[in-house]
Structure formats: structure tokens, C-alpha cells
Amino acid sequence: MMDRVLRLLRPLLGIAAASALSVALALPAAAQDPKPAQKPAAKPAAKPAAPKAPVSSQPEDAAYGAYQRGLYLAAYKEASARAAAGPDAAAETLLGEIYAQGSGVPRSPAKAVEWYQKAIDHGSEQAAFSLAMMNLMGDGIPRDLKKAAQLLEVAAKKGNASAAYNLGLLYLQGEAMPQDFTLAAKWFRxxxxxxxxxxQYALSVLLRQGNGVPADKDAALKMLAAAAAQDHVTAQVEYAIAIFNGDGVPKDxxxxxxxxxxxxxxxxxxxxxxxARVLSAGRGAPQDKVRAAAWHMLSKAQxxxxxxxxxxxxKLTPEEQQKATALAHKWMGESRS
Structure with missing residues (x-):
């Protein structure tokens, strides 16, 4: 895939697109949102969405209610009784979660797998997703991407959005199965x-590049805006660049x-x-030389x-430089606390 260099539309500020030209699959120990890019034109890191605590569809579910309140032993006893009484996918899923997390009982990946599989056999898409993530991350069991992909597809076809996203990542990476941008885009959508x-962010990248879907700049920007509105940091940066330059959206x-x-x-x-550049020039915000310098110091430290x-x-006065340095140190200290 060829990289493209976008023209600097604002030479003074250097507000140029930190273009995301591919989405790379990363597999951290725990994952939610992608980490912010640390340098211009970096490939955005796309991480698997970690499983959340299972949610029961049953009203006033005593086992799930206890689990959500942190009463893990009570949740375990209630779920065990229900599972023993007969097929109960929700209770079986919860038991899988309890053993996977070691909540109120000794952690046992093997027992988690056993209960998740029982729940899957009884139709639980949440159990399929959770077991897929164990296989994807190698969490207490051997890492098995093919098994993870199979389970993710089961969950995604039943409407599990996190499973669909992760399945899209696997098709994008092409390690567990042949790389297929079209299927990646389908599951991302x-x-x-x-x-x-x-x-939303991953799909915006594919729409911008025309990989797996016809290139559509307007649709890509809409997806980018949607992700930014949900505090997706990398999307916020790229959307801000587009807005600053008026590139496909009204300039603001x-x-x-x-x-x-x-x-x-x-x-x-x-x-x-x-x-920092915005503040240095007073474009979009009042000029503030000290804060501009402080933000530059933080960025440079990364x-x-x-x-x-x-x-x-x-070119700042010694006094301004001292104030900026003190401010940067203060911000760095606050971020570590």
C-alpha cells in the first residue's frame, strides 16, 4: 500500500494531516481504545476491544445483580445453582466470567473455557465473544487466532458489535485467515x-484509502467525526486537522x-x-506564548x-521560558499522579 504525502495547507502553523495510511493490529495484554499516535504520519494502532462483564437479558437477575455489586461469592452460588438446574446460558456465561477473572473463586482459565463453551452451546453470543478474546490474547490458554476468528464470527453474526470489530481487525491483519479488506470493512461497518x-475510526481509514470499499472522502470524514465525538483521540486529531484546513469540511x-x-x-x-502551534500564532485561540512553549515541551518529551x-x-524572554518550563513540569507531574 503506497503512502501519500498531503500538502501542508497552512505553512505557518504546519497543520498537516497526520495521515493514517493503514491500520495495524496490535495485541496488548488488555485493550480498549487505541493509544494516541506518538509521531506524525504514524500508523494508527487498532486494538482488540476487551470483553466487558456479561450482561443478562433477564430482569432482576439475582446472580448478575450480585456480580455487578461486587458480591462475587453470592453471584457464584446463584449462578451455579441455576446452571445445575438446567441449561441456562446467562448463568453459564457468568460462571465463565467469574472463573476467567478469579472473582470470588480461584482464577481458572480451564474452568472458564468449560463454562463459556457450555453457554455457547446454549446460544450465548457474549460467551462466544469472551472465549474468542481468551484465544485471541492467549489469556491463560494457548493463543489460537483461528479459533478466535471462528468464535468472533459466531458472536458477530448474532449482533455482538465488539466481536464484529475484532473480526474486522483479524481480516485486516490477515494472520488468522487470508487478508481481506472487503470483509474487514464489512465487519467494521x-x-x-x-x-x-x-x-468508526478504522472504517474511516478504509473509506479514505478505498481499501475494501470504494473511496469516499465524505463518508470517511463522517466516520472520523463520529469517532472523534466519542473521544477517540486519534480521530480527534485527524478531524481537527481537517477542520483547521477546511479539507472536506467547513473550515473552523x-x-x-x-x-x-x-x-x-x-x-x-x-x-x-x-x-502549541495554534497558541504560538493565535489561530483558533488567543495567542499564548508561554503555554505554546509548554505544550511544545510536552510533545518534544514524547x-x-x-x-x-x-x-x-x-526567541522568548528568559522569564517566559522559565514559566513555560515550570508549567510543563507541572502538567507532567499531574499526568503521572
């Missing part, structure tokens, strides 16, 4: 329609600056750099250099 922010420097600030506060190095901002900081 299902998850995106269910408001999974990671899927103030709105872009607000998004850069939000993503900068979340620790994204690119956003910190862009917000490895994102910027000769323009280096020169900007060098």
Missing part, C-alpha cells in the same frame, strides 16, 4: 453502526483548536504539537520534535 468508536479554526486541546490533554503528542517551535521558544 457493523460495529461502527453500533457506535463502536474504534470501528476555533473548533479545531478546541479539539487539539482536548486530544493534547489526553496525552497525544501530535495534538500537543498542533495546539519524541516529537519541531524546529519551528524550537526557534519560537528560543
Amino acid at each position: 457493523q460495529a461502527a453502526d453500533a457506535q463502536v468508536a474504534d470501528a 479554526e476555533a473548533k479545531a483548536a478546541a479539539l487539539f486541546k482536548k486530544a493534547a490533554l489526553a496525552g497525544n503528542a501530535i495534538a500537543q504539537n498542533r495546539y 519524541g516529537l520534535g519541531d524546529p519551528y517551535l524550537d526557534d519560537f521558544v528560543a
Whole structure:
């Protein structure tokens, strides 16, 4: 896949698209949202969505109610009694979760697998997703991507949005099965329609590139905006760049600056750099030389250099430089606390 370089539309600020030209599958020990990109033009990290605690469809479910209140032993006893009384997919799923997490009982991946499989046999899509994630992550059992893919498809076909997203990632990566951008886009779209922010972002990348789907810049920007609205940090940065430049959306420097600030506060190095440039020039936000320098220091501490901002900081008075340094140190200290 060929990278493309987008023209700098604002030379003064250097607000250029940190273009996401592919989505890479990462498999961390625990995963929710992708980590912010740490340098320009980085490939956005797409992570599997970790399983959440199972949710029962039964009203006033005593076992699930106890589990959600942290009364794990009571939940275990209630779920065990129900599972023993006859097929009960919800109770079996909960027992799988209890053993997988070691909630109130010794952690036992083997028993978790056993209970999840019973629940799957009785129609639980949540159990299929949870067992898929155990296989995907190698959580207490040998990692088996093919088994994970099979289980994810079972859950996704029953409407599990997180399963659809993760299945899309596997098709995108092409390790468990042949790489297939069309199927990746299909499953991402299902998850995106269910408001999974990671899927919205991943689909926006495919729509922008025309991989697996016809290239559609407008649709890509809509997906990007939807993910940004759900606080997907990388999407916020890329959407802010588009808004600042008026690239496919109405130009709004103030709105872009607000998004850069939000993503900068979340620790994204690119956003910190862009917000520093915004403040240095007073574009979209009032000029603030000290804060511009402080944001630049934070971004630079993450490895994102910027000769323009280096020169900007060098021209500040010694007093301004001291204030910026103190402010940057304060922010770094707060982020670690």
C-alpha cells in the first residue's frame, strides 16, 4: 500500500494531516481504545476491544445483580445453582466470567473455557465473544487466532458489535485467515453502526484509502467525526486537522483548536504539537506564548520534535521560558499522579 504525502495547507502553523495510511493490529495484554499516535504520519494502532462483564437479558437477575455489586461469592452460588438446574446460558456465561477473572473463586482459565463453551452451546453470543478474546490474547490458554476468528464470527453474526470489530481487525491483519479488506470493512461497518468508536475510526481509514470499499472522502470524514465525538483521540486529531484546513469540511479554526486541546490533554503528542502551534500564532485561540512553549515541551518529551517551535521558544524572554518550563513540569507531574 503506497503512502501519500498531503500538502501542508497552512505553512505557518504546519497543520498537516497526520495521515493514517493503514491500520495495524496490535495485541496488548488488555485493550480498549487505541493509544494516541506518538509521531506524525504514524500508523494508527487498532486494538482488540476487551470483553466487558456479561450482561443478562433477564430482569432482576439475582446472580448478575450480585456480580455487578461486587458480591462475587453470592453471584457464584446463584449462578451455579441455576446452571445445575438446567441449561441456562446467562448463568453459564457468568460462571465463565467469574472463573476467567478469579472473582470470588480461584482464577481458572480451564474452568472458564468449560463454562463459556457450555453457554455457547446454549446460544450465548457474549460467551462466544469472551472465549474468542481468551484465544485471541492467549489469556491463560494457548493463543489460537483461528479459533478466535471462528468464535468472533459466531458472536458477530448474532449482533455482538465488539466481536464484529475484532473480526474486522483479524481480516485486516490477515494472520488468522487470508487478508481481506472487503470483509474487514464489512465487519467494521457493523460495529461502527453500533457506535463502536474504534470501528468508526478504522472504517474511516478504509473509506479514505478505498481499501475494501470504494473511496469516499465524505463518508470517511463522517466516520472520523463520529469517532472523534466519542473521544477517540486519534480521530480527534485527524478531524481537527481537517477542520483547521477546511479539507472536506467547513473550515473552523476555533473548533479545531478546541479539539487539539482536548486530544493534547489526553496525552497525544501530535495534538500537543498542533495546539502549541495554534497558541504560538493565535489561530483558533488567543495567542499564548508561554503555554505554546509548554505544550511544545510536552510533545518534544514524547519524541516529537519541531524546529519551528524550537526557534519560537528560543526567541522568548528568559522569564517566559522559565514559566513555560515550570508549567510543563507541572502538567507532567499531574499526568503521572
